[in-house]
Each structure stands twice: as structure tokens, then as C-alpha cells.
Amino acid sequence: MEHGTFKLYGRILLVAALIASLMGEVGHAANKAQDAIRDPGLRQAISQQLHTNDLTSLNLSLIESLDVRDYGIESLQGLELLTNLKTLYLSHNRIVDLTPLSSLKQLSHVDLEDNQVVSIEPLSFNRNIASVILNDNPLNSVATKQIVTWKNRSIPVSYSAVKLTNTSEVVVVNGDKVQLVNMPITRNNIVYYDLKEIAELLQIQLSYAKGKLTLIREGKPIVADPNKAQSGVVMHNGHSYVQLSKLMGWFSIHYREDGKQQLLNYTVKDKAPLFKVCKYAGYDNKCGYMNRDGDVVIPQIYAQAYDFSEGVASVYDGEWKVINKKGDVITDALNHSAYLFEEGLVGVGENTFTEGNQKYGFMDIRGKMQIPFQFEYAWRFSDGFAAVNKNGEYMYIDKQGKVAIPGPFSRAYDFEGGLAAVHTTDSKYLIIDSTGKIVGRSSYGFEDGYIRDGLIRVVKYPIKGDYSIVRYGFVNTSGKLIIPPINSEALPYSEGKTIVRTVQGEYQILDSKGTIISKLQQGSMYGPLIGFSEGLLPMRKDGKYGFIDEKGKWVIPAAFDYALPFKNGLAYVEIYDPHNRPGQDQSGYIDRDGNFVYGPTNVWLSVKSY
Template identity: 35%
Template sequence: MLEMKLKRTLYRGGFLLLIFLFLGTGIFAQNSGLFPVSNNRKYGYIDKTGKMVIKPQFDYATVFSEGLAHAKIEGKRGFIDKTGKYIIDPIYDKVRNFSDGLAAVKSKGKWGFIDKTGKVVIELQFDYAYTFSEGIARIQQGEQFGFIDQTGKWIIKAQYDAAFDFKEGLARVKQGDWKTGKWGYINKTGALILEYRYDDSFDFSEGKANVRMGNEQTGKWGFIDKNGEFVIEPMFDRAFTFIEGLALIRIGSFKTGKYGYIDTKGGIAVNPQYYGGHHFSEGLACVKETKDGKWGYIDKTGKVVIGFQYDIPADFEHGLAKVRIGTYKSGVSGFIDKTGKFVWQSS
């Protein structure tokens, strides 16, 4: 099995491209007030005012997490501090951001973990290793997934056909193939808390998890609590995670349906009227009215606060959002504030 894809298409209208290409810098991760930018194919960092504080010099760079950011140069990756100095030399083929004080790194085909001094604390021995979440890291060995603690000890042996990180004390796991298998939820001892009965599922967020009953074509999505009880019955053709008290939902098919937002009781907060949409972040969500239209931003009442003008949008993080106007060949990307004003643009 290839490495499980963590990132999933959240809405229609080109967001898959957005996830993999536009947001490769990891803008959704923790942020220290510095934002990675690319100029002439080199990465540097700006602050919230748009001032360049680390000059473009890296082949690739991500957002800071726990005080360090991973940066690539000449094909290898290491970690820099907020001055742009390498604290951990670029010697690894792949790395993930620091979380819980450790970072997953890959060399010679195997993954392990280092601390912030660069010391290897869990030997490079795994086929795939993911970021620590709530003190536990997801590991893939062959085609099976399990979990280790921060000493590298297996606390839940590799036994699942698919698995995701622990969130709010539970992790979603799957037994069976992608078409016919079912999802359930385990706790940190590996006990199955919610039985394998869901045809698709997402992580718990704000006390609820969105799950699907039935197949992808005709099944319906609803929300469960940590007892497995439906607190919002399966009634939506698509439903996404609650963030800031609202969840993105779709009424109708993938091709013709419309996206809107519900509140925590399942009531409609913003009418389903959009061709595409994304989660709320810092009180705003990017939405798109038509297939060929542009993206803009609404507030939680549905009011358009930044007009429809962007070809590729992103969530607001620490007061800024990365956007692009135009194509990759001829357009301009940069960061906007919540008035829609550019604080930095690519040259």
C-alpha cells in the first residue's frame, strides 16, 4: 500500500489542486507570526506586515511549528530557527513538522524521530511515520497501521487497514478494504470504543465526528458524539468537520449540489447556495458561487466581506490568508489581510 494520503478534497472547484500545490508550505499548521513565501523559486519568510524577515534562499520551506520550520536545500531537508539559521542540518530525504517536541524524519527509506537538538530519539525503522498527536504517533509497517508512544514503544500494534491520528482522545481506524471496509474509533489503549459500522468517517472535533452511513453515491452524512449516538441524523449528501461552531455541508450530488453551513444542532446557519466552500477560520470562510467564478470570503452570517476575486484561496491564519489571482504562469500570489488588502505579493 502506498503512503496513506492524509489530505482529502474538502470541496469542489479545484481545492484538490489548492491542497497539494498552493498550500505545500503548510500554512494550516501552527504559525509563529512568520509566513513562508516564494520568490523566483526560492522560499523565505515575511512577518504579518509583509516585511521580508528571512530572505528567499531555500528550495522549499514550511510554516514554523514549535519554534522550528523545515527547509529544503539541494535536495535535503533540515530545520531552521526564526533567523533562518539551520539548527538541524539538511541531511534528511523527508521530514514532518515538530509536534510534541519530536519530528518524523526519513533517510535511506526508513522513518524515525528526532528531538529539537537533532538527536535521533526513535531509530529510523518504520516504513512510514506520522506526526505525534496527543502524545501518540501513527505508524505504518507494510500495509498495516498502529501507534507508538514517545519512547518508540508500540502501544497499539500495527493491525489496521487504515488509521488516522488521535483527536480528542479517539482515533478512527478501518478494517477491510477501501470499498467494503468499515470505520470505527479506538481509545489510546487500543480498545474499540465505537464499533466498525461507518462507511466513512472523520476525526472528532468540538465533540462531534462526521460519519457516513451507506455508499458514496447514495449514503448520507450525519454527526455522532463520543458514545456513538447520532446528535445530527444522517441527512446530508456531504458533511465536514465542525470548526468554530459551524460545519460545511452539501445538499445534492457532487456535480450539481450546493454547499452551505450548519450549526451544532444541525440547523442551517448559511443557506446551501455555493458551488464550493471551506471551513471557517478566524471567523471567515472562502466560498465560490459558480464553477467558473472566483472565490471570496463570507462571515458567519453569510455576508460577503471580501469580494469574489481570487482564483485560489486559503484559510486565514494569524490574520492573513494566502491567495492567488490569475494562472500559475501569469498570475500573482500573496497574502491578504481581513479587508482583502495585499500585505505581500510575489514579483
């Protein structure tokens, strides 16, 4: 072989060696980049956004916006490799150290709400910072001075500190008062209680992991409303704190003032619910109650009957009475009908009705008027307050009938978790706390005012003056638009989900961030829908009702002419006679497998007051 050939061969080997070396370096760099991100929650979130588990330096440098809210992240180590990152959403995690952010010079928008951040020095030298959210972090004094500096530079900064409540907290557990050891905290005007202590008081196990709250009693998970507590847990000084309204799926929790003490009344969720069943025979109605097995346990002897609430029900057999679940009469000879008791009281109207002159007040289960007739309208109590109308304007009263939040409002809705939505008389749409303080503003009107999973349904009329075309969206309790009002239909949030109908006619199931969980290829919303209940939603297909799950799968076939949402494990359904023969329509209750527990019978059960 000639000398030139050896020389050429040697060069080829050298080039091959260099390529192998470079490939090794690239592989090493890729492994190094992937290994640098040590927090499993952060690594999972980035992998999901990139749609790959191959977290190379090149891939990471392509990310300009990153949303890692509520991933249980404790460490940001490795985030410095996202060299082109501009927008970062980090709220609802457990982050303390922001050092990895110090080298991200293009970072301009940062959301750090609800973390454990003490120092924000790593952000202080970034001249590109344009907005920062720092609510619910135990910031030190140096950090608060930096906030002032930013605000002086006209940089929007949102910050509200974690506060200890200033009241002596007492819990009433099934009638027994217990003094709390750990002081509750307040974030965004919502009170949170020590998770461990609440669990001990209720004699249950509460565990919180990966954003999910699990309740266990006698070794078994409690699944009465499993999605109710997916949120509402925050961290403070290494302790988990829970928002009490998020436990409503398992416990009846009531609030009332007792001097300077805030009393919290816990009652274990009903283990033996009763369901109203009525027989129609012309004008002679006969109503009673059945248990979950379909056995009638309170005879059908009442001309009218309302659902049970707080262990009692209002019934009528010539006079109004209040009965318990054994059928025993607690109070008789009432002068007023009582719909559903809430927090021990129910709004009732005078029997002496005069057109335009009906007055309302509040009665307890003993039939005693606790708040006299004086209002043009009275709604139920929630979180210790009731919306009432007096002289044409709405306001909130407390359990003593005193005006707690004067308004005036043109519309006022239930309190939920210490907050309520209102319309002012000058056409403003506000979210207020229990002191009447404004905590949020919406640019759009509230459709029904329900605060579900921290979201409120809003409406928009695209054509001015034309109210026949409506678009629906959602805002959070700060008034921030989460889902724009672009949908032709939308149900209130329930169990962390909603279902919307786009203007193109597609049905989409969305999570609380507005992310599409699934799409429904067949079906439509129609009838008295209130959202998902116990994981299922009644939907209509080919003129019949069935039930879908959150994935849009039909788990109970569409075979009914009418259906109500599941409640306590059963759902009410109707089957109409195809020939419209009198008395041949059927109704009953079905279980989650679609099997009839009661019926179908040829008498109406009359439960449409759901």
C-alpha cells in the same frame, strides 16, 4: 322599567362579572405558570421552542419533547407544568434536584448526562420510563441500585461515573515543572483540569459563562481562535474543569509520559507568526519568510522550505537544515527532510529509497533519530501517540517507539482529546481511548477520521457497489449519529460549525447539534477546504473565491482564482492572468478586510502545502 327588565339586566351584569372574574383567573394562571419557571436558562429554552414568551399552562401542556442541552440550567422548578412531556434532553447543565420530574407521569426518555445529580428517586416511581442517560453525575449508592433495577427490567440506562485520575499530575509551563494541587477528573475517558488552577499557571484570566469560555491576557480577550473553547468545560463539586484540547486555539499543548507522570507542556500561542514566501525563476526556487506586516524577515535564499511549527522550520539549500524564527540554523547537514514538527518530533523517510522498501522513523529538532527507521508509514504525534504502519497493519506507538495500542487497524487517525477513530481489519468503525479501550462504534465508515468539536465525518454509499455516489453525515465520539449521511458534500467541523450541501443543492451552515445556522443562496465549495478558520470560510461564486462568515454573508467579495483558509490573521490567494500569459499570474496574502498585506506579485509564493 318593568320588573322583568331589571331581572334581565341583573343577569347580564352577573354574567359580565363572571366573565371578568374568569378572565382574571386565566390571566392570574398564566402569570402563575410563567413565574413558576424561575431558572432563566430553562425559561429561555422553553420560550424559544414555543416561539413565544407567553408561557401559559395551556402552552406548556402542549410540549411533548423538550431539548434544553447546555443552557446553564440549575433549577427545574416549573417543569412539572409540562404535563404531557415524554422526551427530555437535559445534558450539560448544572442540575442537582430532579423533584419537579416526579409528577411527569408520561415522561419516558430522559437525558441527564453531565450534571450534578446525586439522587434519581423522583424518576424511580415512573412506570413509563423507557431509557435514561446518566453519564457524568455524582450519583449516590441508592441511585446506582435503581440503575440495576431498571436494567433488570430491560430498560436501557447509560451511566459512567466521574473518576479522579490515578496519576500524579505535573504541568510543564514554558519549561518549568509545576505540581497540580487539584486532582484532574476523567469523564468518558477524557481528562479535565481545574479551570482556575490552569488559568493561574498560564498567568491569564479564564472565565466560563453561558457555555462560552473567554481567555483574557493583559486586560484584552485572546481571540486567536475564539470558537475553539465553546465546549469542553464541565462542573464537578462546584469547580469548573476544562478539557485541555479546547485551549489549543491559544496554546500549544503536548502530552508525554515520564514514568508514572503525565506531563502537559504549555507554550503560549505564537504572537509573531511567520509566513512562507517563495520566488519562482524557472527551476530556481528561492524561499524565505515574512511577518504578519508583509516584511520579509528571513531572506529568500532556500530552494525548499516548509512552514514553521513549534518555532522551527525545515529548509533546503543544498542540504536540509532546521532554522528558528530568527533564521539561525539549529541543525544542519540533515540526512532527511522534515515536514512539520509535532510534539518535538517529525516523521522522516530514509534517503536510500528503493521502490516498495522505504522505511520511516522519527527525528527531533537536533536531527537525531529518536525512533529508528522501521515503519512502512509514519504519521505525526498527537496526544503522545503516532499512527504507524508496520507489515501492512496500523498501530499506535508512544514517544519511545514502543507499541502502545497494537490494533491491528486498517486505518488509524490522530488522537484528539484522548480519543481516536480507527478502522479495524475486519471492517469495524470504532472510537478508542488512549488505552485502546473501545468507547464508541459507528455504523458508517470515517471519511478522514478527524475528531473536531467532538464530531467525526462519516460516509455512506446509497447504491451497493457504486462508489461514485457518496453521502456525508456526522457521529459523536460515542458513535451516535448526530447528522444522518444524507448530504452530497460536507466539510469537517471547525470552530463549532460545518457547511453541507444537500442533495437538492442547497448549502447550509450547521452548528454542532446539526441545527441550521444559516443558508447560502449563492456559492459553492471547491478546492482544498478544511472548514471555518478564524471565523471565515473560503467559498466559490461565479468561478471566483471569496470568504463568508457563519451567517453565510460574503465579507470578502469573490474576486480570487484560488484561496486558502485564514491562518494567523492572513489568507493566501491567487489571481490568474485572464490571457494565460506566462509569468503573469499573481499571488499574495490578504487580511480580514480583503486588503493585500504582501503582493500581489507576479511570482508564486508556493504555500499550497497548507
